[in-house]
């Protein structure tokens with residue numbers, strides 16, 4: 001190939017490399033947010049919502065505006081070690097601590113890397129749009145499962161690839177016309193037209209090593225993604241089946257502050273939390289017929305199901321039992337017991353089920369994988385106080401492990417296969 005053409009090709013490669021460098025922060029950024037979301041769900045969602053409602057910690061809506069600026073710097077220090085930041089005399093840190101009844105937030109120094117903390121800050125600063133609380137659409141039915149959307153970066157990457165394709169096409173055209181000019185000047189026969197595919201083959205033929213490296217790279221990337229995808233099969237956080245009556249936890253456990261255990265009394269007593277029978281509903285709904293047409297329509301379904309005639313105020317109609325669609329289901333070979341967690345472990349329902357008080361339709365919050373159970377058993381300190389029945393046992397454990405060590409469920413045998421598998 002002649003000189004000018006070689007030069008042109010070099011500058012073309014350089015230009016492409018330049019475009020790629022420009023594009024790569026975007027690619028990286030997309031990955032950051034996805035990772036930030038993961039970090040958030042695994043470490044922060046137990047205590048923080050992205051809305052305005054408080055769980056254990058304040059809702060993080062607008063937090064980047066209320067913390068000291070630049071927010072990323074302050075939040076980094078806070079998330080890494082909030083106790084240290086408070087000790088350093090940081091006024092805002094002490095204020096937010098006092099405002100929250102001096103409930104200490106977890107220290108993440110050692111658990112999260114600096115990069116993970118930055119990712120989660122990026123995610124909090126720009127979370128994907130959450131569907132607003134929706135109280136008007138009642139029983140739209142229809143929907144089966146709205147699996148959680150994974151990784152929002154897909155479109156960005158497609159757009160970048162599209163732009164690159166356009167640039168490559170333009171550059172090819174430019175090169176071709178230049179080549180023709182050069183050829184004409186040199187008095188050579190115009191170089192033969194090979195077409196895109198021909199060009200690619202030509203390039204591969206002359207750059208076998210580079211081609212092999214590219215192949216290996218793509219193979220490695222697809223293996224990694226494929227592996228992650230396979231791990232995700234049948235893991236369904238976000239699973240949200242429709243229900244025969246559009247019962248809203250938001251209206252009951254949220255707005256009307258009915259205790260979870262009023263309806264799910266089983267959670268305190270044994271393995272299964274249980275779904276309340278419609279008789280429990282009728283304790284209230286004999287009197288409450290609904291303050292708006294949407295509610296009335298749904299509450300009428302309870303009356304139909306139990307055979308209640310509101311006009312006669314009596315159970316004179318035939319009953320038509322309701323079948324709720326189950327949201328959570330562990331495989332049969334795994335043993336999970338609510339009272340072990342709720343009563344003995346004093347784990348809040350929200351830790352495993354999310355902020356149910358705001359749900360308008362029930363959904364699965366946690367992944368319910370073995371890894372999820374195990375992680376929590378590794379991290380959660382056993383509640384030593386206020387469990388009369390176990391006081392003696394706990395004192396013995398303290399002696400064993402030393403007063404100061406955080407005794408986790410894992411230390412007590414919570415990782416033994418037989419505890420969770422029949």
Ligand code: HEC
Pocket residue numbers: 039040043044045046047048056057058063066067075078079082096097098100101102103104105106108120
């Ligand atoms: C065990 C519960 C808990 C966990 C887990 C937790 N936080 Fe917090 N967080 C709190 C509490 C409580 C506060 C309020 C300040 C205080 O009392 O220390 C807080 C405050 C904050 C604030 C300041 C809020 C404001 O209104 O100014 C930010 C930001 C924050 N947390 C981010 C995070 C991030 C990010 C994670 C996950 C990496 C996380 N938190 C995990 C409980 C928690």
Ligand code: HEC
Pocket residue numbers: 243247249252253258259260261262263264275276324325326327328329349350353356357361362
């Ligand atoms: C007024 C009664 C009532 C109250 C109070 C109530 N629930 Fe429920 N809950 C139900 C009914 C009925 C269902 C089944 C229908 C559905 O899934 O929407 C249900 C379903 C659930 C499910 C999903 C069950 C499954 O199928 O896997 C969870 C989890 C749950 N509730 C947790 C809670 C928590 C946590 C609270 C307290 C914040 C609470 N509930 C308060 C009545 C109630």
Ligand code: HEC
Pocket residue numbers: 138245246247248249251252256258263276277278280281282283284285288289290291292294295296298299302
């Ligand atoms: C402790 C009292 C109480 C119990 C028990 C109760 N409800 Fe309600 N329910 C209410 C109140 C209060 C409202 C709000 C009524 C209004 O604002 O018009 C309501 C509203 C509703 C609505 C309309 C809003 C919505 O969630 O879609 C439905 C449907 C409903 N309840 C179903 C049930 C079912 C099913 C059960 C039994 C699992 C049940 N309720 C148990 C008090 C109760």
Ligand code: HEC
Pocket residue numbers: 260261264267268271272273274275328329330331336338341342347348349350351352353368
């Ligand atoms: C440590 C985690 C954890 C806590 C805490 C927890 N749950 Fe559950 N919950 C689960 C798991 C796991 C399942 C699925 C159980 C199964 O399929 O056998 C479940 C299932 C349920 C169901 C479906 C019916 C059933 O029992 O299978 C309801 C309702 C429920 N939980 C309500 C509650 C309520 C109310 C609380 C708080 C009082 C609570 N849960 C606390 C993990 C938890």
Ligand code: HEC
Pocket residue numbers: 330334335336337340341344345347351352368369372373374376377380381382383409412413414419420
């Ligand atoms: C949010 C944290 C958390 C999650 C998630 C969790 N656990 Fe636990 N689990 C605990 C705590 C805390 C205890 C200890 C209770 C105590 O103090 O003895 C415990 C105790 C147990 C025990 C009794 C162990 C013993 O030593 O006797 C079993 C069995 C168990 N969990 C099974 C499961 C299974 C199965 C899952 C997943 C489906 C799960 N847990 C998810 C926190 C959790």
Ligand code: HEC
Pocket residue numbers: 330331334368369370373374377414415416417418419420421
């Ligand atoms: C804290 C509770 C817990 C302990 C301890 C535990 N498992 Fe599991 N295991 C589960 C749960 C829950 C599932 C179901 C997960 C799912 O459906 O994805 C499961 C699933 C499995 C599976 C099916 C494959 C899979 O990932 O779904 C195998 C195999 C398994 N466990 C083996 C073991 C062995 C071996 C041990 C001991 C080293 C062990 N488990 C200890 C809770 C536990």
